[in-house]
Amino acid sequence: MMKKTLLFLGAASAVAFAGNSEALVKKHCASCHMLEQPKPEQIPTLTAPAFDAVIFHLKDAIKGHEEQVDFIVDYVQHPSASKSVCESNKVAKFGVMPSLKGKVTQKELKEIADYLLEKYPHPDFVRMIKEILKNDAMAALKSSPFLINSDNLPHMTKLLIQNWDKAKLGLTPEQKEKLLKIRKETMGGVAKIKQQLEPLEMEVADAMIDREDPKSVEKQLEQIARLKLEASKIHLKCIADTTAVLSEEQVAVLLPFWE
Ligand code: HEC
Numbered sequence: 460m461m462k463k464t465l466l467f468l469g470a471a472s473a474v475a476f477a478g479n480s481e482a483l484v485k486k487h488c489a490s491c492h493m494l495e496q497p498k499p500e501q502i503p504t505l506t507a508p509a510f511d512a513v514i515f516h517l518k519d520a521i522k523g524h525e526e527q528v529d530f531i532v533d534y535v536q537h538p539s540a541s542k543s544v545c546e547s548n549k550v551a552k553f554g555v556m557p558s559l560k561g562k563v564t565q566k567e568l569k570e571i572a573d574y575l576l577e578k579y580p581h582p583d584f585v586r587m588i589k590e591i592l593k594n595d596a597m598a599a600l601k602s603s604p605f606l607i608n609s610d611n612l613p614h615m616t617k618l619l620i621q622n623w624d625k626a627k628l629g630l631t632p633e634q635k636e637k638l639l640k641i642r643k644e645t646m647g648g649v650a651k652i653k654q655q656l657e658p659l660e661m662e663v664a665d666a667m668i669d670r671e672d673p674k675s676v677e678k679q680l681e682q683i684a685r686l687k688l689e690a691s692k693i694h695l696k697c698i699a700d701t702t703a704v705l706s707e708e709q710v711a712v713l714l715p716f717w718e
Contacts, residue, residue: 480574487563488571491556496584499591507553508545514579515588520544524576531572536560541626548620604652604690610716612694615701616642618713628712637704645697652690659683 484494493501493509502509508516521527521544534542538556563571580588600608619638622628630638659679666676702710711718 480570483563483567483571484574487559487567496581496587499587505553507556508549510575510578511580511584512588513545514575515585516544518576518580527576528569528572531575532565532568535563535568535571540624543624546621547623547625550624602653604649604656604687605694606687606691607694612698613714614694615697615713616645619701622713625712628709630709634704638701641697641700641704645693648693649690652686652693656683656686659686 488510491507492513493505493507493511495509496511497505497509517527517530521530530542530544534556536558537560538558540547540550540555543550543555599614605612619642623630623635659682662679663676663683667673705713
């Protein structure tokens with residue numbers, strides 16, 4: 460008789476437990492983090508990343524369930540840009556999460572973490588985010604003024620902005636100052652070239668639409684080629700200047716595929 464009662468109580472508390480973690484998430488996290496899967500058009504209006512996005516990045520950056528739980532339990536109490544698994548520019552956009560230390564217990568946080576890791580990201584969200592990333596990559600390629608768009612010649616300025624505050628990269632203030640200067644030179648130079656490229660490319664396209672002789676736009680073609688050559692030189696200089704500022708360890712963090 461005694462045994463049966465205990466078993467019954469055990470089952471009841473297991474049910475209460477599952478509902479409890481959801482209630483905890485609603486109480487402590489849902490005011491900022493969207494619980495449903497965000498629609499693409501909602502993403503720019505969010506005040507914090509949706510849990511789909513948070514857990515997607517987390518599972519990408521940290522392997523092992525225990526390690527993932529530990530990260531969430533720690534981050535909620537001691538959030539910082541340097542620990543974040545999201546891109547530095549995204550964290551800068553939202554502002555670092557305020558600490559919830561004292562508002563939610565260690566035990567509650569473990570329950571919350573288990574629940575979040577179990578539930579997110581929704582498979583549909585993963586499909587959507589991969590589609591967005593693919594489209595972004597294609598758009599970047601389409602508007603690229605560089606001659607070489609191989610993964611092995613990365614856009615350093617973009618890579619750096621995504622990793623700017625990461626403890627793992629560990630940029631010193633002196634390095635940041637130098638890198639900002641390189642960034643400014645690179646972006647300025649490339650922007651100027653892009654501006655000149657646009658009307659030239661239009662002229663060439665218009666000529667073909669109007670069935671004109673390709674010879675009539677040879678001069679424009681040569682100008683385009685010269686401008687893209689200039690842009691590519693700026694691109695390579697940016698890579699060389701940036702890697703000269705970084706240590707070999709930092710280069711390995713940014714460009715693991717270079718080894
Ligand atoms: C007051 C708003 C707010 C509340 C409440 C809140 N968060 Fe956040 N959280 C944010 C913002 C903003 C970010 C994005 C910036 C950042 O990463 O620090 C974030 C980011 C995160 C991240 C990603 C960290 C990273 O790697 O960048 C995790 C994990 C997280 N929150 C978990 C939680 C959990 C779990 C709760 C509830 C217990 C919670 N948050 C409650 C605002 C909030």
